[in-house]
Amino acid sequence: MDILHAMLHGFAVLAQPETLLYMVGGFLIGTFFGAVPGLTSVLAIALLLPLTYSLDVSSALVACASIFMAGMCSGSITATTINIPGAPASMMTAIEGYPMQQRGEGAKALGHAALGSMIGGSIGALLLMVVAPLAADAALLIRTPGKFALIAFALIVIIISQRGSVTKGTIATLFGVMIATIGIDVMQPLARFTFGTSALVQGIDMMPLIIGTFAISELLVQADSRDRRTVDPSQMKAAKVRRRDFIPPLSEVREIGLYRYLKSAVIGYAVGILPGAGGSMAAFVSYAEAMRSSKHPERFGKGNPEGIAAAECANNSMCGGAFVPMLTFGIPGDPTTAIVLGVMIINGLQPGPQFMNTQLELVAPMFASLFVSALILIPLTLYLLGPYFLKIVSIRRDVLYSSIAVIALVGSYVATYSVFQMALALVFGVLAYFLRKQKYPTVCLLLGFVLGPSLEEYCRRALSINDGNPSIFFTSPDSLFFLALTVVFFYFMVIRKPKDNSLGTPPAS
Amino acid sequence: MSPKRLIADGRFVVPAVLTIVTVVYLIEAIRIGPPMKGGNMTPAFFPIAIAIVTLIALACAMVQAIRGMATQAESEDRPRGGISAKALAVTLITAAYLAAFDVAGYFVATFFYVLLLSVIFGGRRGWPFKLLAAVVITALGFGLFELVFQVRLPTLWSQ
Numbered sequence: 095m096d097i098l099h100a101m102l103h104g105f106a107v108l109a110q111p112e113t114l115l116y117m118v119g120g121f122l123i124g125t126f127f128g129a130v131p132g133l134t135s136v137l138a139i140a141l142l143l144p145l146t147y148s149l150d151v152s153s154a155l156v157a158c159a160s161i162f163m164a165g166m167c168s169g170s171i172t173a174t175t176i177n178i179p180g181a182p183a184s185m186m187t188a189i190e191g192y193p194m195q196q197r198g199e200g201a202k203a204l205g206h207a208a209l210g211s212m213i214g215g216s217i218g219a220l221l222l223m224v225v226a227p228l229a230a231d232a233a234l235l236i237r238t239p240g241k242f243a244l245i246a247f248a249l250i251v252i253i254i255s256q257r258g259s260v261t262k263g264t265i266a267t268l269f270g271v272m273i274a275t276i277g278i279d280v281m282q283p284l285a286r287f288t289f290g291t292s293a294l295v296q297g298i299d300m301m302p303l304i305i306g307t308f309a310i311s312e313l314l315v316q317a318d319s320r321d322r323r324t325v326d327p328s329q330m331k332a333a334k335v336r337r338r339d340f341i342p343p344l345s346e347v348r349e350i351g352l353y354r355y356l357k358s359a360v361i362g363y364a365v366g367i368l369p370g371a372g373g374s375m376a377a378f379v380s381y382a383e384a385m386r387s388s389k390h391p392e393r394f395g396k397g398n399p400e401g402i403a404a405a406e407c408a409n410n411s412m413c414g415g416a417f418v419p420m421l422t423f424g425i426p427g428d429p430t431t432a433i434v435l436g437v438m439i440i441n442g443l444q445p446g447p448q449f450m451n452t453q454l455e456l457v458a459p460m461f462a463s464l465f466v467s468a469l470i471l472i473p474l475t476l477y478l479l480g481p482y483f484l485k486i487v488s489i490r491r492d493v494l495y496s497s498i499a500v501i502a503l504v505g506s507y508v509a510t511y512s513v514f515q516m517a518l519a520l521v522f523g524v525l526a527y528f529l530r531k532q533k534y535p536t537v538c539l540l541l542g543f544v545l546g547p548s549l550e551e552y553c554r555r556a557l558s559i560n561d562g563n564p565s566i567f568f569t570s571p572d573s574l575f576f577l578a579l580t581v582v583f584f585y586f587m588v589i590r591k592p593k594d595n596s597l598g599t600p601p602a603s
Numbered sequence: 604m605s606p607k608r609l610i611a612d613g614r615f616v617v618p619a620v621l622t623i624v625t626v627v628y629l630i631e632a633i634r635i636g637p638p639m640k641g642g643n644m645t646p647a648f649f650p651i652a653i654a655i656v657t658l659i660a661l662a663c664a665m666v667q668a669i670r671g672m673a674t675q676a677e678s679e680d681r682p683r684g685g686i687s688a689k690a691l692a693v694t695l696i697t698a699a700y701l702a703a704f705d706v707a708g709y710f711v712a713t714f715f716y717v718l719l720l721s722v723i724f725g726g727r728r729g730w731p732f733k734l735l736a737a738v739v740i741t742a743l744g745f746g747l748f749e750l751v752f753q754v755r756l757p758t759l760w761s762q
Binding site: 145147148149261262264265268269271272275279281282284286287289310313314315316317318322490491492493494495496497499500501503504505507508511513516517520523524527528529531532534550553554557558561562 | 621664
């Protein structure tokens, strides 16, 4: 009953004009960043991070949730109309959406994408409201050795989900852990790796790492492009869409069927809970399952609304699932939830098993924002802004990237009012640029940085409980459970690699 | 495999540079103290363990890079590994911006930074628009941070 009350309170907070403004504003920003090729919702939330110093925590979380949801669905706009996925999660949508666009059914494809996103996002948010408090209760049962094994499990799954680059994933993750060890030790008042610099005694703040990894490195990558605009205006002429065509025919929705929507939403949600999987993996798994179980598999790849529905439903449902491990265990599974964790930490909140019991009222507006964004803002935005989408996303790159640079760098300054933080953002940006050029997953760098201190702390605490004897990790039931789970995941994801010949290998997150 | 080709290939150079960083990290970790004391882990244990595992992973990455280069025909184009001229320019301009930020203040530093970035991202044509955009972005940035979010930014007159 308390949970229900807290959730209703969340909707009431969301209904306040100021909070509502943050949700709508966040949604529009997320739509823009998700739709423009090269920009992502992760970058949008990263740029928002410094501003959260001045925001109320609930408002900041509400904005983050709506950016997350909007960014996940808006990638389908350019994926469908010009065959360039605005976000990695929309790659499967492009496979079906672009052939429909070529047949003159682009608006209808966008309508199916929005409907799938709406259903998937709403179900994911509802499941989050139901599952997160229960998962938090279960998390209370996990003791120190189990917590270490759980974080190790999360890091290993994040690494092995980087398909084709496990070594690079390992290196990036461990570098993140190494960066996190700079500063005061997690258990003793001892400064490590300061190299005689007093500025490093407090450690590396999450902000310059996030800004550097996602904003500065993007600037450096985009500097190589010769295009003057984000989307070629000549492509826009061939992709005119009308507002009335956005509503998908009921006959096609019936053909897809309620079961397909529900199944895709559950798949997306389950994939979202897994560390490192992300929206692209959710869309891939759901699309592959839709193709396998469809009555007309031969239609896939030729502009089939069922494929769009399955992919979009799953990647938006993933948003709800991704919040579960972050809120209940303090373990973010993807960059977006890692940045949301940063927002919470900036505001003095530490997600974990106790968090959902004590601070549910603070995060309930975020749950409500996810739900309302999916149920109302996705279809409404498509209907109102759909015909103008391509004009909105085709903007001058010089204006866009110089604006991003200013927001990112001045945003880094906000944390400590020091140019040192800005310099750190530049250093991490250059590091991430080189890592990205050699296809090292920078997401692993961030997640290693976020999870590293907890990994070290629980490892040392567990060993000190057992006089330094590591057998505690094999005798403690919760630890044993997560170690066994790690072995199972390693077997199925590395030794028996899932592969569908018709689709290739699943995309890395 | 010629050493010249090796040091020009980003697949090898990136893990090699990371190896140097990791070795420095490992030496610093060892300097903290012994990894175990009285049967318990010390603040040095975890960094030492992480550095050793990282070095093993980096060695694997370098071996993979050498094997990849060896299997690649000599006639094939080398994968681009270094920093591009434009990315280098962005890095240097950003470093200069950071140096000027406290000295020249937000307005002056940001105006020139935006102007130079717009040349890199948009070419040298259309100066009136670039100047206008630099003024607008600088003013909007100031409005966003200083007025909306109450962040005190350094200005030339506040030095």
